[in-house]
Amino acid sequence: MVKSTGTSNLTRSNRNWIRGYSIAALVMFITYQYLLPWEGLPLGIYDGINKWMPPAALNESLVYVIMALGLNIIVGYAGLLDLGYVAFWAIGGYCAGWFMSEFFYFLNINFFGSVPAESPGIHINFWLVLLIGGLVCAFFGALIGAPTLRLKSDYLALVTLGFGEIIPQVFFNGEDFFGFNISNGTKGIVRVDPIPAGVKNLGPFDFGWKLLLFIFLAAVMVFISLRLRRGRLGRAWLAVREDELAASMMGVPLMRTKLAAYAIGAFSGGLGGVAFATHVDGVYAERFNFAISIFLVAMVVLGGMGNVWGVILGAFVLSWVNGNGLAAFGSVYNETFGTSIDFTSFTFLLFGLVLILMMLFKREGFVPESRMKLLMHESELDEEESVEKKKKVGR
């Protein structure tokens, strides 16, 4: 009986988030697709939006949301620290570069592509590339995971760190990869195909529609995350995060469970990579640097490990501050006070400060997951409190 009410609550809360999420998506879409180009819009509002949250910055934030949600499965759900997540972003990006551009000009493959059939290169349909990018990343995730997931957490973090350095370096120097040009090196792969979306192909400047697309991808990740969380695999991750040995005594296959987290997390890194390539209309090796891995971990940690809404908030806030917010704030500040301080140069100082303050006062993140909160504050539960707790229980 108790169980069945639990499930109905679950579906209700599921429906609730879908409704709220759709409304938010619609509002954002209408604002950016119709309101912003509208001529009757007061100039003040137009300038305000463009200054504080221009369409490009919003879309980039959403790419970060997609990837932070993937990393959350690895770090938040399964408790495996991954410091090289940027590798999956890069692999996903190059999948878009390879399969949706004229990069392989000597080939002519067109599979439901969005460009004329005679254009050189490989042109596979965006939606399929999305899947390919995800699957290739999942494969690499499993490949790197299989030998390393036996390691204890600190060593695992080190290996992922190395992986996150190696993959971008391979692409960076990929002009001559055993005689093949796999990445065009520092020049990057410029121009990827527009996204076929029914009546219209979405190019790099169709911000409004792409906003909707990215919101949809993020929603898919939210859905997957919440579903997995409630399911058998989610319970297994939770158990592994809490106590590996006890989990294995319950019959949880440790390797398979951890590999699943890794592969699924990597899959969404691939989605994010493909999405990002279409967002910037190209793939550039120098963009995939170590700072991004750390940045993504910070989003997950600050937002609230294990809680999808927290992670979304963390991703939005951090990418906004990094991309646009600080610069906008700086220009307003300078105008008002007649100063000329370069606020963007203080980005990392600010992040460092925020991280320290969060670790001191709100370790579990903006929107904490209930279990993580307990974990973070367990040591603070001193003798007195635990005695009191027992009294309350009546013993």
Place this chain on the structure above:
Amino acid sequence: MSAMLEVKNIQVAYGKIIAVKDVSITVNQGEIVTLIGSNGAGKSTTLRTISGLIKPKSGQITFNGKRIDGMPGHEIVGLGVCHAPEGRRIFPRMTVRENLDLGAFLRTDKVEVAADVEKVLNLFPRLKERIDQRAGTLSGGEQQMLAVSRALMGNPKLLLLDEPSMGLAPVLVELIFETIAKIRKQGVTVLLIEQNATAALEVADRAYVLESGKVKMSGSAKELSADDKVTKAYLGH
């Protein structure tokens, strides 16, 4: 009676330190068998080896005729060997119910699992009151009840209990041992490790005395509790 579990001449080492030198034990269907011995005798290591947490250096273990030494732990659980480990190792940040659900991780028969939840809650009514409470906030005795219940949720043929009375008040120790007897009545075979040898020998059919990684003595629980050497060394009177 047929041998359900047969441990033959296992040797187990942690690196260079040999914890179990040569242990052979048999557990028959429907029995309660106890391993007694002082700290460091190799009792826990033997149990951990049976449940697949450590691989033996030599020797073999068969369960219902199937060799299980070297099998990964989760597969051994799947065969029906469930282990309530030393120090309880419940999941402190999960609720009692979630802990029980995890105990049934490998089972897919939802109806039977729900029935088994009821069954273990009847065994330990106190857990029923705490069902939605975080396991970490339970008292030591309740945590031990949860550890045993969680192992029972795996629908074991053989239940391995490692020091279930450790750190508990005498009343609770009694309760735990009464429950072990009940569990056996429900058809579960039990292999029990205890420092509290008096209580263990009372509930058990047969016993093995372990000393520095070897079986020193074995026999029926009655014989051993009457034995002079055992009384002096382990029963303390």
